[in-house]
Amino acid sequence: MIRKEYLVALQTIVYKEMRRFLRIWVQTLLPSIITTTLYFLIFGTLIGSRIGQMNGYDYMDFIVPGLILMAVISNAYSNVVSSFYGTKFQRNIEEMLVAPIPSWVILVGYISGGVMRGLIVGLCVTTVSLFFTDMTIAHPFIMVTVFLLTGILFSTAGFINAVYAKSFDDISIVPTFVLTPLIYLGGVFYSIELLPAFWQKLSLLNPVFYMVNVFRHSILGESDISLMSGFAVILIFIILLIGISLRLLSKGVGIKN
Amino acid sequence: MNALEIKNLEKRYSNGFVALKGINLSIKQGDFFALLGSNGAGKSTVIGIVSSLVNKTSGSVKVFGFDLDQEPEEAKRCIGLVPQEFNFNQFEKVFDIVVAQAGYYGIPRKEALRRAEVCLKQLELWDKRNEASRELSGGMKRRLMIARALVHEPKLLILDEPTAGVDIEIRRSMWDFLKEINAAGTTIILTTHYLEEAESLCRHIAIINKGEVVENTDMTSLLEKADEECFVLSLERAVDAVPEIDGCSITVVDERTWKVNVSKKVGLNALFADLDKLDIKVSGMRNESNRLEQWFLGLLSENREGAK
Secondary structure, eight states: OOOHHHHHHHHHHHHHHHHHHHHTHHHHTHHHHHHHHHHIIIIIIIIHHHHOEETTEEHHHHHHHHHHHHHHHHHHHHHHHHHHHHHHHTTTHHHHHTTTOOHHHHHHHHHHHHHHHHHHHHHHHHHHHTTTOOOOOSOHHHHHHHHHHHHHHHHHHHHHHHHHOOSTTHHHHHIIIIIHHHHHTTTSSSOGGGSOHHHHHHHTTOHHHHHHHHHHHHHHSOOSSOHHHHHHHHHHHHHHHHHHHHHHHHHTTTTOO | OEEEEEEEEEEEOTTSOEEEEEEEEEEETTOEEEEEOOTTSSHHHHHHHHTTSSOOSEEEEEETTEETTTSHHHHHHHEEEEOSSOOSOTTSBHHHHHHHHHHHTTOOHHHHHHHHHHHHHHTTOGGGTTSBGGGSOHHHHHHHHHHHHHTTOOSEEEEESTTTTOOHHHHHHHHHHHHHHHHTTOEEEEEOSOHHHHHHHOSEEEEEETTEEEEEEEHHHHHHHOOEEEEEEEESSOOSSOOOOTTEEEEEEETTEEEEEEETTTHHHHHHHHHHHTTOOEEEEEESSOHHHHHHHHHHHHHHHHHO
C-alpha cells in the first residue's frame, strides 16, 4: 500500500511543476501553439492543397494527428528536462533528497508535470486544428491513451537527459540532434509507403513512428501499422526508460557526490 | 539515546581524494555540538553524508537509532538541514518554498500552511512571504533556510555555517533563536568559522582535520587546554619602557596600545597588580582573539608540523 506521506509529497511535486509552467506560460505553452498553427497554415492549407491526398485523406487531415503529437512530445520532454536540470542547477534538488521521499515519487512527480504540460498544449493545438479541418475523432479513448503514454515516455526521456546534463547546452543537444530528427522522420508529414523498402524498415526502429501512427489511427481510424504493435512498442520503451531513470535516481547519478 | 552516531565513516571521491578517513562521532540528544575544521577538512562531507546528499564509501550513520542504510526515511524525518549555500528556487515565493518543504515530508497542505506561517513568523520573515526568494537580503535568505529546515519539526538540526556573511545584529538574533530551540529540546550540530560563535553556543566540540577527528571533547575541557589568551590594552598615557612581567609577553602596537599574551597560570589579576605597581593605568581592554581561536590555530599548526 502506498503511504499517505508519499501521496502528499507527490502532490507537492506535481503542484510545484504545474505552477512553474503556468507561471511562465508565454515561454512554455504559447510557442508550440503558434508553431503548430503555422504548420497548419503553411503545410496544410497553402502547400497541402497542391499535394492532394495521402493514404486516401486530404493532406491537412493526414498531418493533423502527427502535428498534435509533435507538440505533446516536445512539450513533455522540454518541461522535464528544463525543470529537473534547473532544480539540479539551483541545487534545490537537495530539498527533495534530504526528505523521506522514495525515488519513484520524485520520478512520478516530474513525469506528471511533463504529461500535464503535454496534455494542455495537445488540447490547445487540437482546438486550433478545428479551425483548419473538419476533423472527427474516430476513437477518443485511444486518443487520450496515446496522449498519456506519449507524455509519459518523453517526460521520462527528458528526465534521463536532465540527470546526465552538466550544462544548459546538454539539455538542448538531445532535443535538437535526436528528438527533432526522430519526430520529422517518424511519419508526421508522410506515409512510409512513399519510402523505398530500406527506409521503410529503418523507420520501424523509430519509436515516434509508432506513436504517430497509433495516434493517427485514433483520429482517422486507420494507419500504417496495427494498433497492438504500436502500443507494444510504446509500452516497452516506457518500461525501459522508467527502469533506467529509477536506477539513476537510486544511485544518485548526476545529483549526489 | 544518541542523536547521531557515526562509525568508521569513510568517503573517497571518484577522483581518488579521500575526504574522510574513518571518523567516529557520537552526539547526545539535546546537545549543542560544534563541528570545526579548516576549509576542506571534511566537515561538509560529514554533513552531506548524514543528510543523504553525499554517498558514503563505507561506515555507518545512525540518527536517533535509525540506520541511514536500513531505515533511511525514519532517519531523514529526524533531520533538518541548513546548508552552507543558498539552495532554494530563486523564483519561488518565500511562503511557497517553506510549504513545499513540508509537503516533501508528507505533511498535509492545511497543516503545512499553518506550520509555514509559524516558522516564518519565528524567523521574522512573515512580511516577506509573498516575495520571490531572490529579492531577499543575505541575512533573510539564511533565515529562510532555517525556517525551511524547521517546518517538519526535526529533532536534529544541522547548520552548515549558518551565519556566514550576515551582520552582527542578525548573527546575535540567530544565536538567541538557536539557543531557544536547543533549550526546547532540539539537538543542534553547527559548523562555523566564527570560533566565538562555537564558544558561546556549543557544549561539545569536535575538530576535523584532513578527514580525521583530531579532538572531540566538551567545550570547558577544551578551553582549559588553551594556555594563554591575548588581550589588547589601551593605556591612559604613553609608556616609554616596556616592563617585564612574569608569565606575560608584551608587544607594543603604538605608544598607548599593547598586545599582551597572558598565561593561564598567571591570570589577569596578577597582570593588573603588576601594572598597578608600575603605575601603568589601563583605560580599556579587549580580547585580541578568543581562547578557542588561539587553541584551534595552535592545533592546526601542530598537525601541519606533524605532517612534515
